[in-house]
Amino acid sequence: MPDGLVDAFWEYERALMSDDVPALDRLFAPGPTTLRGDANGLLVGHDQISAFRSGRGGAPQRRIVQTHVQTVDDDHALVIAVTELERGGRGQQTQFWVRTSDGWRVTAAHVSVPAPAIDTRIWRVIGDPLVAPTGSGPLDGESVAVKDLYAVQGQRIGAGNPAWLADARVEPVHARALELLLEAGASVRGITRTDEFAYSLAGTNAHYGTPPNPKAPLRISGGSTSGSTSAVSLGHATIGLGTDTGGSIRVPASYQGLYGIRTTHGAASAYALLPLSRSFDAVGWVTRTPELLRQVAEALLPAGPRSAASELVSVPGLTAIASEEVALVVDRYAAEHGAMRESWDLSDLPDWLQAFQTLQAWEAWQERGAWVAPRLDELGADVRGRFEAASLIDDARAAAARRLVDEAGARIRELVGDRVLMLPSAASVAPLIGEGLDAVRTANMSLTCLAGLAGLPALSIPRSTRAGLPVGVCLVAGPGRDRDLLDLAIDLG
Amino acid sequence: MPDGLVDAFWEYERALMSDDVPALDRLFAPGPTTLRGDANGLLVGHDQISAFRSGRGGAPQRRIVQTHVQTVDDDHALVIAVTELERGGRGQQTQFWVRTSDGWRVTAAHVSVPAPAIDTRIWRVIGDPLVAPTGSGPLDGESVAVKDLYAVQGQRIGAGNPAWLADARVEPVHARALELLLEAGASVRGITRTDEFAYSLAGTNAHYGTPPNPKAPLRISGGSTSGSTSAVSLGHATIGLGTDTGGSIRVPASYQGLYGIRTTHGAASAYALLPLSRSFDAVGWVTRTPELLRQVAEALLPAGPRSAASELVSVPGLTAIASEEVALVVDRYAAEHGAMRESWDLSDLPDWLQAFQTLQAWEAWQERGAWVAPRLDELGADVRGRFEAASLIDDARAAAARRLVDEAGARIRELVGDRVLMLPSAASVAPLIGEGLDAVRTANMSLTCLAGLAGLPALSIPRSTRAGLPVGVCLVAGPGRDRDLLDLAIDLG
Structure with missing residues (x-):
């Protein structure tokens, strides 16, 4: 055993247990190549690691039950420890230690602890399955993560807010969309988190936390179909059932690198689905493949003829x-x-967006105002602000x-015509x-409101930036052309 | 980058993706110090690692999305890779590579992949919470893992068998024991796996797998309260509610290093609890601390006076x-x-055990025979064998x-008297x-049947062997002296 290594190991362990951040920072090697990985992803560089430590409020209490040391030379050793957590279960810590002129320092650490029983950022209820299929068909073997706005027989609708959940009745029947998926052979894996009443595009639910974004670990999930999207990203389910009023499928699909579709307004049944804004609410879903995205549509959308291949158009101003x-x-x-x-005259777009948001807010207040008004303190700040603003909109302004x-x-239906518009799914x-989200929301909705205003289907295809971050390319077509978009997504590859 | 390391890294990756076990075995360094750890625990030595690889049927398909190399010298390097699983989510792999005369070899690997949405070896349904408390009291903040024999309102009873579950009705009310826990402030985390109809001490459910045993990763969980015990071991819940007919609390508590109590026969309500053998079935629970073990009793057991301190007795023959x-x-x-x-005349113990098992089997057949008889093929081999034998017991033999x-x-009540018998919880x-379990079962039941035959409370205290494996020390007292045992467990520390 190299000199001083054991002391350094235990010094680190003590610092960790007392959340002595300066000591932990000191014992990790400085510089951009130091690594620390856990279930939330790999942090690269001392700065990222230090920021993580300052923010997390300490590691779970544990004791070391086994250590194994592989010594390279007097200045390098790998130390593997088995840990036992006070809250239960065992974990593992792998550290590579290097002796520097300042003493022993960790250059890489890999930490595992037992996963929680249920990731409550993603799920509210989960089963094996929660609901068994009622039929057999093209969705045999698929599992559905259901946004907590759809009725699941025997369960309550939680809508992302604990006070709403506490007041909610047990649902007597499944939402129609769910019923159709079960008949087609899918099972329900569970009920997923949503932004409160679906009134956000961020996924940063104030009560239940932000679901993880596996392809972009330090970034938000997107919402409001946040839990269903993370569930599909992580392979917890294959179909993430959600809704899209102003981008709530397209934005999380884009942020997380999944396929997602917002269907033509009114095309898929919204029966037993808690509404936000009936003029714009649309059923939607996310998947990992375009083939499954289309297969779900076979269950949920009315049959209809396909159109011939469509011309693609992109609008630089968008x-x-x-x-x-x-x-x-x-x-x-x-x-x-x-x-x-093609150049479009977009001079009215700010007014269109404002009209969209005004009508959405007014309708949301019609739906939820009576319940929300005496309970504003039970909402997260972002959603609360939106409802407060909504409460001030009079009927004349709404009209x-x-x-x-x-x-x-x-106008938008005319511009799109029988073509397919290609634009960013999110801005x-x-x-x-932790970043501010107001400007992001406005930019996102400037793009997403087009399909919303015109009731059009919109499909997000996952691509990525040079740096490897997910980006969605959105296809929008005329009303009822959902299947054309689904076919096109497969053709485009 | 040291010469040949990149090639070795990719050779390993290809071998892993094609489950080329000989190549994987070759690329891991031979000898007893090679390490491989994942969520199931740390394997020590090439032999353990090789046995694991041969048994698992391949790793999940993945691609490498990032690599980081920390080079020590020409012959040593740490390689950290971020993986992206085909089924979803990202993982991390840390490998320490050493160049030997045979080429580059891994001497230590640490692998993380995203946890499944629900560990179906432990849980059938889970929620945040699944059932909220109905009152407030000494169990505020505690969470219950409910063995899948207790009625949970709105859920089915699965009893560890998928065919039974498929036939089961939705329960109209909670089991009485559950109701009392909810009134005392506890919530229900979820419903846990059990051996089929609780008719085993192993936890090796043929349909759902064996729940993990965190303190003894390569070993069985014990059963039949298998899922509740693993849930408490892992910190998924704080109270594991179960039953003990012939050791189904004591054995898993012993195997996993938890506190567990089997209550006096009839002392805690068995209302809306699926019976196995009414003459012996007893309500029981496991916890991580003796204090919580006792607190649960305050909710579930009738109030009663404590007796004075008891004399402890151990019987070498037991x-x-x-x-x-x-x-x-x-x-x-x-x-x-x-x-x-103290020496006891144990010459009748084999006959007592046989009487216990005969009556247990006959009662189990009375309860379940009508359903089981046409469905023997839907049972695991162990439980099937027990039911087949049970079907042959005539009423005269049962009498x-x-x-x-x-x-x-x-006779046992007389031998124990007002003392506390100390014996092994499991043999x-x-x-x-993978080990054969028949002899283990007989030895276990030779010990556990004593409390069962006499309807006595039995409490298991966790200790461990010199090698660090969990062992239970069992305290047995006269009928109704549950609280004395609970106090004693705290005193003994």
Whole structure:
């Protein structure tokens, strides 16, 4: 055993147990190549590791039950420890120690602890399965992560808010969409977290936390179909059933690198689905493959003829709403697939967006205002702010917004015509956890509101930036052309 | 980058993806110090690692998305890779590579992959919580893992068998024991796996697998309260509610190093609890601390006066039924606490055990025979064998067994008197997974049947062998003296 290594090991262990961040920072080697990995991902560089430590409020209490040392030479050794957590279970810690002029330092650490019984950031209830299939068909063997807005027979609807859940009745029947999936052979894995009442695109639920984004570990999940998307990203389920009012499928699909579809407004049944804004709410889902994305549509959408191949069109003024790295991906993808570039007059877009948000807010207040008004303190700050603003919208303003929504919808359907519009699914890659989200929300909705205003189907295809972060390319087509988009997503590959 | 390391890394990756066990065995350094750890524990030595590889049927398909190399010198390097699993999510692999005369070899590997949504070896349904408390009291903040024999309102009873589950009704009310826990402030975390119909002490459910034993990773969990015990071991829940007919609390508590109590027969309500053998079935639970073990009793057992301190007695002829390493622990513990050694005439013990097993089997057949008879093919081999034997027991044999059970019970109550008997909770440490279990079962039941025959409370205290494996020391007292045992367990420390 090299001199001083044992002392350094125990010094580290003591510092960890007392959350002595300066000591932990000191015992990890400085510089950009130091590594620390756990179930939440690999941190690269001392700065990232130090930021993580400062934020987490200490490691779980544990004791060391086994150690194994592989000594390379007087200055290098690998130390593997088996840990036993006070809260239960065993873990493992692998550390590579290097002796520097300042003493022994860890250059790489890999930490495992037992996973929790249930990741409550993603799930509220889960079973093996929670609901068995009622039939057999194209979805045999598939499992569904159900956003906590759909009725599951025998369960309550939680809608992302604990007070709502506490008041909720036990649902007497399944939501129609769920019933159709069960008949087609799928089982229900469980009920997933959503932003409160689906009134956010972030996934940063104030009560249950932010679900993980496995391909972008330090970044938000996107929402409001946050739990279902993370569940599919992690392989917990194969189908993430959700809703999309103003981007709640497209944004998380884009942030997490999944396929996702928002269906034509009204095409899939919203029966026994808690509404946010009935003028815009649409059933949607995310999957890891375009084939399964289409297979789900066979169960949920009315049969209909396919149209012939569609011309692709991209609009530089829309793509430019996105960040440079996202625009680059979308432009390259559009060019690869021969999309025609076309200029649209977008001078009304800010007004359209405002009309969308006004009508959405007014409708949300009609649906939830009576319950929410005396319970504003039980909402997260972001959703609370939206409901407070919604409460101030009078009927006249809502009626004016509806007129503009109708007008904008008609104009957008005309612009898209029988073509397929290609635009960014979201305006940026997933923001880092803790970043401000107001500007992100406005930019996202400037893009997503188009399909919402016009009631159009929109499908997000996963691509990635040069740095490896997920980006969604969105396809939008005329009303009822969901299947054309689903076929196209497979063709485009 | 040292010469040849990259090639070796990719050679390993290819071998892993094609489950080329000889190549994997070759690329891991020979000898007893090579290490491989994952969520199931740390394997020490090339032999253990090789046995694991041969048994698992390949690693999940994945691709490498990042690699980081820390080079020590021409012959030593640490390689950290971020993996992306085909089924979803990201993992990490840390390998220490050493160049030997035969080429590059891994001397230590640490592998992490995303945990499944639900560990189906432990749980059938789980929630956050599955059932909220209905009151507030001494169990505020505690969470219960409920053995899948207790009715949970709105859920089915699965009893460890998928065909039974498929036939089961939705339960209209909670089991009484559960109701009391909820009133005392506990929540239900979920419903846990059991051996089929609780008719085993092993936990090796043929349909759902063997729950993990965190303190003894290569060993069985013990059963039939297998899932609840693993859940508490892992910190998934704080209270593991189960049953003990012939050792189904004491054996898993012993194998996993937890506190566990089998209550006096009839003392705690068995209402809405699926019976196995009503003459012996007793409510029981496991916890990580003796204090919580006692707190649960406050909710579940009738109030009653405590007796004065009891004399401890140990019986060499009983301790000797256990393996040497277990007997050593029990003898040492008995000596430490001043237990009196006493010889009992145990010549009838084999007959008593047989009477116990006969009556248990006959009652089990009365309860389940009608359902089981046409469905023997839907049972695991062990439980099937027991039911087949049970079907052959005629009423006369059962009546004779009952007479001997009554006689033995009276004799045991007399022998124990107002003292506390100290004996092994189980006859051995947890057997290795895959070991034959028939002899183990007989030895276990020779010990556990005493409390069963006499309807006595029995409490298992966790100790460990010199090698660090869990062992239970069992305290047995007269009927109704559950609280004395619970107090004593705290006093003994």
